[in-house]
Amino acid sequence: MKVVNLLAVVEEDKCRGCKICEMVCPVVAIQMENRIAVIDSERCRGCAACEQRCPDYAIKMVKREQPIYVKVDVSAVDYTQIEELCKKAKFNPEQLICYCTATRAEEVAAAILQGAKSPEELSYLTGVRTGCKVECIQPLLRLLDAAGIEPQRPKNGWQWYGKTVTVWEIPEEVKQKYASRGFYFDEDIKLLDRVVEAPLQGRSDT
Amino acid sequence: MRSPLTPIPPRASQYGIEPELVKTRVSELPGMTSVLLKELFPDLPEVIYPSTEGLAAVRTATVNALQKVDMSKIKPEHSVNILASHHGFTLLGGEPYAELLRTIKDVVEARTGCKNIRLRAGVGLRFRETEEYIKRYGLDKHFNGKAIGVAPIDQGIAIETEIGTLYGIKKVYDADWIIHAHNSDVREVHFHRQVDRAVKPFGMSYARIETRSTYHQNLGPRAANFTARAIFDSPFVQSKFAFAAFLTMAPNGIVGVDVDSDLYALNNRVTEIGCRYYGKMMTLLGEVDECIAALDFPAPAVYVFSAGVIYANFAGANTDLYDLEMPLPAYTWYTESFYGKRGRPLLDEIPPMNKAIKMAVHNYAWTGYPCAFFTEHIPTVVVGQEQAELFNRDPQNLSYMKHAVVSESTEAAMEFAYKTSGTRKVIVFDGAMGGINVSEPLAELLIRKAPEVSERVEELLLPKWLKQRGINL
Numbered sequence: 001m002k003v004v005n006l007l008a009v010v011e012e013d014k015c016r017g018c019k020i021c022e023m024v025c026p027v028v029a030i031q032m033e034n035r036i037a038v039i040d041s042e043r044c045r046g047c048a049a050c051e052q053r054c055p056d057y058a059i060k061m062v063k064r065e066q067p068i069y070v071k072v073d074v075s076a077v078d079y080t081q082i083e084e085l086c087k088k089a090k091f092n093p094e095q096l097i098c099y100c101t102a103t104r105a106e107e108v109a110a111a112i113l114q115g116a117k118s119p120e121e122l123s124y125l126t127g128v129r130t131g132c133k134v135e136c137i138q139p140l141l142r143l144l145d146a147a148g149i150e151p152q153r154p155k156n157g158w159q160w161y162g163k164t165v166t167v168w169e170i171p172e173e174v175k176q177k178y179a180s181r182g183f184y185f186d187e188d189i190k191l192l193d194r195v196v197e198a199p200l201q202g203r204s205d206t
Numbered sequence: 207m208r209s210p211l212t213p214i215p216p217r218a219s220q221y222g223i224e225p226e227l228v229k230t231r232v233s234e235l236p237g238m239t240s241v242l243l244k245e246l247f248p249d250l251p252e253v254i255y256p257s258t259e260g261l262a263a264v265r266t267a268t269v270n271a272l273q274k275v276d277m278s279k280i281k282p283e284h285s286v287n288i289l290a291s292h293h294g295f296t297l298l299g300g301e302p303y304a305e306l307l308r309t310i311k312d313v314v315e316a317r318t319g320c321k322n323i324r325l326r327a328g329v330g331l332r333f334r335e336t337e338e339y340i341k342r343y344g345l346d347k348h349f350n351g352k353a354i355g356v357a358p359i360d361q362g363i364a365i366e367t368e369i370g371t372l373y374g375i376k377k378v379y380d381a382d383w384i385i386h387a388h389n390s391d392v393r394e395v396h397f398h399r400q401v402d403r404a405v406k407p408f409g410m411s412y413a414r415i416e417t418r419s420t421y422h423q424n425l426g427p428r429a430a431n432f433t434a435r436a437i438f439d440s441p442f443v444q445s446k447f448a449f450a451a452f453l454t455m456a457p458n459g460i461v462g463v464d465v466d467s468d469l470y471a472l473n474n475r476v477t478e479i480g481c482r483y484y485g486k487m488m489t490l491l492g493e494v495d496e497c498i499a500a501l502d503f504p505a506p507a508v509y510v511f512s513a514g515v516i517y518a519n520f521a522g523a524n525t526d527l528y529d530l531e532m533p534l535p536a537y538t539w540y541t542e543s544f545y546g547k548r549g550r551p552l553l554d555e556i557p558p559m560n561k562a563i564k565m566a567v568h569n570y571a572w573t574g575y576p577c578a579f580f581t582e583h584i585p586t587v588v589v590g591q592e593q594a595e596l597f598n599r600d601p602q603n604l605s606y607m608k609h610a611v612v613s614e615s616t617e618a619a620m621e622f623a624y625k626t627s628g629t630r631k632v633i634v635f636d637g638a639m640g641g642i643n644v645s646e647p648l649a650e651l652l653i654r655k656a657p658e659v660s661e662r663v664e665e666l667l668l669p670k671w672l673k674q675r676g677i678n679l
C-alpha cells in the first residue's frame with residue numbers, strides 16, 4: 001500500500017536522452033520520445049529513482065496536487081489461496097516485505113492471484129519497491145516463482161536481473177565449511193520457518 | 207563536570223534540511239556535559255585522529271601501512287578502481303576517510319606508474335550521497351575527474367558464487383584491479399553482527415539490489431552477511447582483488463591504518479577490535495535505565511552517532527547484539543518485517559525496542575532511510591516544520607511523521623521531552639569526537655557503571671563473542 005504524493009517531472013531542456021531513467025524506473029513509467037524522456041504521470045509511483053540517477057539532473061520530484069492511493073484489495077481473493085502462496089514462498093502472509101511502504105506479503109500475493117505477472121506490475125499495483133527501491137526485489141521474485149510465473153525483465157532495463165538463493169537452498173557443504181565462522185544457517189532456517197507458521201493477527205485493515 | 211564537546215556540524219545535503227535551519231544543537235542547552243571515552247574505558251587504544259597532528263597523521267599511517275603490500279601485479283598500463291563507501295565519510299567529519307582515499311591513489315600511482323586510477327564510491331539508500339562527498343572533499347579533482355558515485359540500481363554484473371549467481375554493480379568491477387578502501391567502524395552491528403564485517407561492502411555498497419535483498423530478506427538475520435563472503439570469494443572478484451586498506455576505528459577515534467592483501471586476516475583483527483571496544487560501549491549503553499535520546503547529526507535517524515555507536519544500536523541495546531545465540535535484535539529489518547497487522551511481533555521472543563528510550567528528540571537527522579519503525583515504537587519529537595515536511599516528501603519515510611509530533615525549537619522539544627518523560631537523563635547522538643555529550647545525571651550513571659561493564663566484557667562476554675566467530679585470541 002502506498003500513498004503516492006510525488007511525481008517525477010522532466011525538464012526537457014536538460015534531458016540528453018541517455019535512457020538511464022527509463023532503465024531504472026520500477027514501474028516502467030518512462031519512455032523516450034524524440035530522444036527526450038517522457039513520464040506517464042498516472043503510472044509514476046513517486047520513487048525518485050529516475051531523479052536520483054539522471055546524470056544531467058534533468059528530473060525533479062514535485063508534490064502531487066492529488067495523492068494517488070495505491071493498494072490491492074486483499075479481500076477480493078480467497079484468503080486460503082493467499083496463505084498457500086505466501087507459505088510456498090516461505091513468507092508469513094502478514095510479514096512486511098517492503099519497509100518503506102509497509103506492504104505485507106499478503107497484498108503482493110493477492111496482486112499475483114489477481115493476475116500480476118512481473119515485479120513491475122506488482123510495484124505499480126501495490127507500491128512495493130517504490131520507496132528505497134532496493135530491499136524488496138527478492139520477495140517479489142520469490143512470490144512470483146511460487147505462483148509458477150517466470151517474469152520477463154523489461155527489455156534493456158536494469159530494474160532487476162534475477163532471483164537469488166534463499167537460506168533454505170544453501171548447500172550442505174557450504175554450511176559445513178563455514179560453520180565455525182559465525183554463520184548460523186540452520187538456526188536461521190528454524191527461526192524463519194517459525195515466522196512462516198506464526199499465527200495471523202487478523203485482518204484489521206479490511 | 208566537563209563542558210560539552212563540539213558536535214559534528216550540519217552538512218548541506220539534499221537529504222537534510224539547510225544547515226542554517228539548525229539553529230540550536232542539543233549539546234548547547236543547559237545541563238549538558240560530556241564524558242571522555244578514555245575516562246570510561248581507560249584501556250581504549252591511543253588514537254592518531256583526532257590529534258594535534260590532524261590529517262597528516264592519517265596520511266603518514268596510510269603511507270607506512272601501504273609499504274607492506276605487494277603492488278607488483280599492477281602494471282602501468284592497467285586500470286585500478288579504488289572502492290569506497292559512503293559510511294567512511296560519516297566518520298569524524300569525513301576528512302580522514304577522504305585523506306585515506308587520496309593517499310592510496312598517490313601511493314599506488316607513485317609505486318606502480320599506473321595512471322588510470324579511479325574512485326568508485328558506493329552508497330546505501332541515498333543514491334547521490336557519495337556524489338556529494340566527492341565534490342565536498344575535492345576527490346573529483348584529486349582523481350582527475352575519474353571519481354564517481356555508484357548506486358545499487360545502476361547497471362549490474364552477474365557474479366557466479368558458491369551459492370549461485372549474485373549481482374554486483376558493473377562500474378565497481380570495470381577495472382583490472384580493485385582496492386577495497388574501507389574502515390572498521392562497526393556501525394550496523396544489528397545487521398552484520400560483527401561477522402565478516404570487513405567483507406560486508408562486497409554484499410552491500412558494491413552490490414546490486416538483488417544481492418542486498420538477498421542479504422536482508424532471503425538468508426536470515428545471522429546468515430545474511432554470507433552474501434558478502436560469497437561474492438568476495440568468487441573467482442571473478444578474486445581475479446581483480448589487489449588489497450584492502452582500512453581506517454582502524456575505535457569508539458574514541460582512528461587507531462591506525464591496516465593494509466592487507468589477505469582480507470580475512472584483516473577481518474580477524476577488525477572482529478577483535480570491534481567486539482572488544484565497541485562491545486564495551488554498547489554494553490555500557492545497555493545499562494542506561496531511562497533517557498531521552500537526542501538525534502543531532504548529518505545522517506539518517508538510524509545512523510546518528512554517539513560514542514561510536516549509532517542510534518539503531520542504542521534502540522537495540524536492551525539485548526546483546528554481539529551474542530549470536532540471540533537471533534533477532536530489537537531492531538533489524540528482519541525484526542521489523544516480523545511485526546504483524548496488529549502491530550505485535552509474530553513471535554513471542556522478538557524483543558521490544560529499548561524501553562529505556564523514553565523519548566527521542568529529532569533535532570537534526572536526514573531522510574533517505576526507512577525509519578518509520580522508530581517513530582512507531584519510540585515517542586518522537588521532530589524539531590521544525592521544514593524537517594517534518596522533508597520527511598513527508600521522502601518515499602522511504604512516508605509514515606515517519608504519522609507517529610511523531612513537531613516542535614518549533616530545540617529548546618521547546620527538550621522541555622516537552624523532560625516534562626512528559628519524567629527523566630533528566632539525556633544522550634546526544636551528535637558525533638562528538640573522543641567523548642559523549644550527555645546530561646549530568648547520565649554522565650554520573652555511565653561513569654559509575656563503566657568499570658563493571660569493562661570487566662564483564664573482558665572476562666565473560668568477549669571470549670564468548672570471539673568463539674562464536676571462530677576467532678582465537
Ligand code: SF4
Nearest residue numbers: 015016018019021054
Ligand atoms: S536520465 Fe536524465 S538525461 Fe537521461 S534520458 Fe532520463 S531525463 Fe534524460
Ligand code: SF4
Nearest residue numbers: 025044045047048050
Ligand atoms: S516511478 Fe520512480 S523512476 Fe518511475 S517515473 Fe516515477 S519517480 Fe521516476
